[in-house]
Amino acid sequence: MPDVASTKIPVTVLTGYLGAGKTTLLNRILSEPHGKKFAVVVNEFGEIGIDNDLVVGADEEVFEMNNGCICCTVRGDLIRIIDGLLRRKNDFDGIIIETTGLADPAPVAQTFFVDETVGAKTTLDAVVTVADAKWLKDRLKDAPEAKSQIAFADVILLNKTDLVTETDLKDVEMRIRAINPFARIHRTQRSEIAIDKVLGQGAFDLDRIQAIDPDFLEGGHRHFHDEEMRSYSFSSDKPLDPDKFFPWIQNLTQTEGPNILRSKGILAFKDDPERFVFQGVHMILDGDHQRPWRADEPKLSRIVFIGRQLDAAALEKGFLSCVA
């Protein structure tokens, strides 16, 4: 009998504003001699010409879920395409979705948590955003899509670094950090990067949430924070009460969901020897006990939100009221 229980197919989402170097990165991933085959979902045919891989055109159909939540949107075309691709799942090792420069990454990511079939057979590996080192700062001012793409990213390629000075690079990195404290940033030229820094990231895998680095959180954004989109982080060395925390976070994401793009947390609950980790996309939350706290690590609860126009004081008060 064939093997029924197989591992989930990893999906990488490539985003980036127009002209940042997304298609160049895609072509690099496909043409490197890694021995893997990919199903590629693109918006425009023509620029990709790799015979071994399966290329499918997408329609960017954003569907609202009829569940009373305005921020819960999915990509209907992706549900259909992935359903179809799964019927020939022996033909490829992973799926890469290239979005248009103006696409909002949220419906793409939410598709993997909301649709049952897609969620059962595939796993969102990471959102990879390619950003133009020279023009990103301008785009962050005038293009809300560019801002969302940075806010959503797990991996950011700061591309075309040869076109700017080291000072400019540091400045743009600070801007990125102010919006998104946990993405891995790689400086690149012509989207040149080792494939293992882009694929196989497990960014949505709860087991791989290691630490939320305090340096990222405390630095930068005080001076550079983007008035509209930024990260908000809070911590407490006193254990939390799960009966206070869960109602708070659920209510918060229900009411502020549209303004919270991503969230992540490592929590220490009272009388609980294990770390509890969670992550969220808008109002969709995923959390679990991860592993026992090690003797040498401080039992510190940390929580980060990336969002727009959030009330920092209210968030902090709410979080600290969860202390047991």
Added chain:
Amino acid sequence: MALPSSPPSSLTSKLRPLDLGGAVVGLRFLGPLAAFVLGEGEIVLVGDDEARVRAHHGAVLSVAGDDKRILTGGDDGRVVATRADGSAQVLFEQKGRWIDQVAAGADGAFSFSAGKTAHFQPAKGEAKSLDLPSTVGGLAFAPKGTRLAIAHYGGVSLWFPNAVAKPERLEWKGSHRGVMWSPDMRFVVTTMQEAALHGWRLADAGHMRMTGYPSRVTSMAFTAGGKFLATSGSSEAILWPFSSKEGPMGKQPSMLAPRDVRVCAVAAHPRDEVIACGYEDGLVLMVRISDGAEILLRAPDGGAVTALAWRGDGSALAIGTESGMGGLTTF
């Protein structure tokens, strides 16, 4: 079918197991032959012997048909009609497109969709097409005539391909996927992206919300005579009563054959008020609606049941699973 008054609890000894070699995505009887459609493009015709036909060079995305032909749409851009003699005829081909949905009409007519466009091809005469506001989620011919129900985001369009008039639009917020007419053509029902069904009473466009499912409904069938709509989506078969004028509104559905795993495929016996019910673990039950009596037809093997079909005279049931195993039970 005559069920004995105190039926034996198991007929698994009557099951002829089949190793089909690929995930089954659709299943129909062509006369006495069971035609198993595999996701990777082959059709296995099972009678006394087994024959394999390659219908598509790629994945099969949808399956429809009647008792003479099985229609498949594939990611190779083809619509193929396969017959009991093993012939596979390409009815349409457009390279580079996916044929997402197919439907079989009377007298050899057929319909299919690629993206946002639905096509109609009569047995004789000119092909017609219709552009929809979003990708077509489901296609179904009315039981009589050539009216097509086309499910899409925001509702269903009812289209007379041979009429000049604009299609009638039945609206309901959300993404509609599968679509089905009641046998008496009084109702149209869709499966939604949410874990719910939506229906319209055509006489007055009245809405019917059918909710409460723990998961998305992927399989539904009207029972013989159209009294009930049986559906998957829960850990029991859900049967909505459709015999009254109002349909199921204000009534509770019947729940049959409860287990601790989900029902993922249902098929209605062509003559009697009996359904076959396939579960995520591969188990298949035959259930009599009047008293809920169950007969085990297939023991679980771990592979979800993806397709069930009764022979036209009700004398056999074919079973297909995700793991590529299947079976044929002859009564």
